Amino acid sequence: MRFRTRSYPFAPPEGLRRPEPRKHVIIIGAGPVGxxxxxxxxxxxxxxxxxxxxxxxxxGSRAICWSKRSLEILDRLGIGDKAVAKGVVxxxxxxxxxxxxxxxxxxxxxxxxxxxxxxxLQQYYVEEFLIEAASTRPDIDLRFQNRLFDAVHxxxxxxVAVETPDGTYRLETEYLIACDGAGSTLRGLLGLxxxxxxxxxxxxxxxxxxxxxxxxxxxxxxxxxxxSGQSALLHKQPDNIYRIDLQLGWDAxxxxxCRKENVEPRIRRVVGSREFRIDWVSVYTFxxxxxxxxxxxxxxxxxxxAHVVSPFGARGGNSGxxxxxxxxxxxxxxxxxxxxxxxxxxxxxxxxxxADRNIAHSTRTTKFMTPADGIERTFRDQLLKLARHAPxxxxxxxxxxxxxxxxxxxxxxxxxxxPISARPGSVAPDAPQxxxxxxxxxxxMVVIAGIGIDPPALPGSRPLHVEINxxxxxxxxxxxxxxVYLVRPDQVIAGRWLRxxxxxxxxxxxxxxxxxx
Amino acid sequence: MTAELKMNRAPPHVDELYQDLxxxxxxxxxxxxxxxxxxxxxxxxxQIGDRKVVSEAIRLCRxxxxxxx
Numbered sequence: 001m002r003f004r005t006r007s008y009p010f011a012p013p014e015g016l017r018r019p020e021p022r023k024h025v026i027i028i029g030a031g032p033v034g035x036x037x038x039x040x041x042x043x044x045x046x047x048x049x050x051x052x053x054x055x056x057x058x059x060g061s062r063a064i065c066w067s068k069r070s071l072e073i074l075d076r077l078g079i080g081d082k083a084v085a086k087g088v089v090x091x092x093x094x095x096x097x098x099x100x101x102x103x104x105x106x107x108x109x110x111x112x113x114x115x116x117x118x119x120x121l122q123q124y125y126v127e128e129f130l131i132e133a134a135s136t137r138p139d140i141d142l143r144f145q146n147r148l149f150d151a152v153h154x155x156x157x158x159x160v161a162v163e164t165p166d167g168t169y170r171l172e173t174e175y176l177i178a179c180d181g182a183g184s185t186l187r188g189l190l191g192l193x194x195x196x197x198x199x200x201x202x203x204x205x206x207x208x209x210x211x212x213x214x215x216x217x218x219x220x221x222x223x224x225x226x227x228s229g230q231s232a233l234l235h236k237q238p239d240n241i242y243r244i245d246l247q248l249g250w251d252a253x254x255x256x257x258c259r260k261e262n263v264e265p266r267i268r269r270v271v272g273s274r275e276f277r278i279d280w281v282s283v284y285t286f287x288x289x290x291x292x293x294x295x296x297x298x299x300x301x302x303x304x305x306a307h308v309v310s311p312f313g314a315r316g317g318n319s320g321x322x323x324x325x326x327x328x329x330x331x332x333x334x335x336x337x338x339x340x341x342x343x344x345x346x347x348x349x350x351x352x353x354x355a356d357r358n359i360a361h362s363t364r365t366t367k368f369m370t371p372a373d374g375i376e377r378t379f380r381d382q383l384l385k386l387a388r389h390a391p392x393x394x395x396x397x398x399x400x401x402x403x404x405x406x407x408x409x410x411x412x413x414x415x416x417x418x419p420i421s422a423r424p425g426s427v428a429p430d431a432p433q434x435x436x437x438x439x440x441x442x443x444x445m446v447v448i449a450g451i452g453i454d455p456p457a458l459p460g461s462r463p464l465h466v467e468i469n470x471x472x473x474x475x476x477x478x479x480x481x482x483x484v485y486l487v488r489p490d491q492v493i494a495g496r497w498l499r500x501x502x503x504x505x506x507x508x509x510x511x512x513x514x515x516x517x
Numbered sequence: 518m519t520a521e522l523k524m525n526r527a528p529p530h531v532d533e534l535y536q537d538l539x540x541x542x543x544x545x546x547x548x549x550x551x552x553x554x555x556x557x558x559x560x561x562x563x564q565i566g567d568r569k570v571v572s573e574a575i576r577l578c579r580x581x582x583x584x585x586x
Contacts, residue, residue: 364535368535375550386578388581389581
């Protein structure tokens with residue numbers, strides 16, 4: 001069934017009639033990142049207001065590849081099952097040079113994970129599911145057609161001015177989260193600018209509806225015969241929608257390239273004689289840039305408002321959700337007076353680190369896909385030739401290194417004999433348990449996970465007995481027989497010990513809320 | 518380790534290595550680029566120090582250049 005965009009109603013806010021009480025949190029933007037922020041705060045019992053200038057979900061598929069980590073986050077937001085049920089599950093990618101397949105990769109070859117490596121699901125579905133979930137939470141106040149047009153930062157609060165169809169009003173909030181995308185109004189109002197690289201290469205992006213038997217795989221072509229000298233990417237989405245990205249060159253005219261008479265022949269060369277209908281077309285260039293800081297006093301930036309990358313690697317929407325995963329529990333702990341405001345420094349430190357990783361990956365991919373004339377092109381073209389003959393060279397072919405969460409540096413207390421997959425700073429690996437999955441039992445608050453050890457019940461944490469099985473042994477114990485893991489509310493490992501004491505754990509829990517681990 | 522095993526090994530951080538190699542050609546004239554490439558070949562061959570491995574690399578690269586994709 002084809003997606004039908006619905007309009008969400010405008011409800012005149014109280015602020016149009018009388019001043020409203022100061023809010024804990026206002027979120028600008030009801031895209032996937034803003035809505036995720038609202039739900040994550042709600043999970044922690046924090047009320048918030050979401051302001052969006054529009055009254056519909058995204059037009060066009062936009063972000064479509066949602067990573068395993070994002071699905072784990074969406075699980076905690078209450079829409080994981082719905083997203084996986086609707087999405088197209090995939091884990092295999094194939095890379096071609098011309099018409100020859102150079103190699104393929106399996107992103108999740110091992111069993112014992114609740115969620116797949118990736119699903120493809122149009123952003124409009126994710127937004128609709130998140131809006132449905134948010135609408136059931138009394139502590140989330142969703143306000144459509146409420147456009148931010150001014151923001152003033154005071155010592156104790158931020159004051160925002162909002163325009164609606166019925167007039168303007170002002171609101172005060174302790175914290176303001178900017179989730180208003182790459183063209184962030186709030187970034188402009190604060191006079192903040194991105195730093196980084198802009199790329200001139202233009203790409204055509206088209207969603208087409210078509211009956212076809214393409215498997216659920218990512219397919220990438222360097223110099224395909226159907227699109228001479230350029231590159232192309234194909235993804236299958238739900239509802240028989242296919243995403244096709246075609247490199248156009250730096251001198252393509254976006255207005256001309258979007259015309260039906262120009263798009264159709266290009267698509268025809270990709271899909272052959274199959275009937276198709278164009279659902280959405282756009283031409284884009286991209287940037288690999290970020291703000292120098294994501295926290296500016298009481299204003300916090302997340303998602304595309306804070307950092308932007310090229311789409312090859314699915315690092316846009318996924319990194320936005322990872323921002324919120326990192327931010328939500330920290331902001332809630334600050335508002336509940338369980339943590340000092342300085343905890344936000346760790347959001348800034350960890351997520352700018354994550355953004356730099358994403359930008360580095362994205363920049364390298366872009367340079368490989370669109371090499372400059374001269375030595376860059378020579379290297380790229382010779383590697384493509386070499387990869388046809390030599391398996392080792394295939395690892396060098398870069399059509400997008402797909403999104404995985406980074407490992408936050410600087411978290412001490414590691415037991416080096418334990419497996420690297422669960423080292424401090426990394427997201428806790430999933431594993432099956434008798435009744436559920438391990439990750440379903442982590443999150444929300446600090447967890448002391450005892451594996452072969454009775455975990456102590458300490459203030460500010462929840463003890464968890466982990467059942468030992470082959471997956472837990474492989475991912476958490478290695479050659480060891482027992483261990484204690486300290487897991488943050490965002491499921492990041494904050495320390496691990498072969499043996500420890502209650503005092504040591506108490507101190508480590510305190511450090512979690514101080515942003516030191 | 519046999520030549521074949523080494524040739525099939527994919528080192529970690531290939532993207533960083535790739536950028537290092539690209540970057541090392543910066544600011545060289547076309548003539549200097551060829552000189553530099555030869556020097557790199559000799560230096561890396563010396564570092565590898567295994568005639569079987571170097572011979573395998575020579576065989577592979579000559580085959581690719583002569584036969585193309």
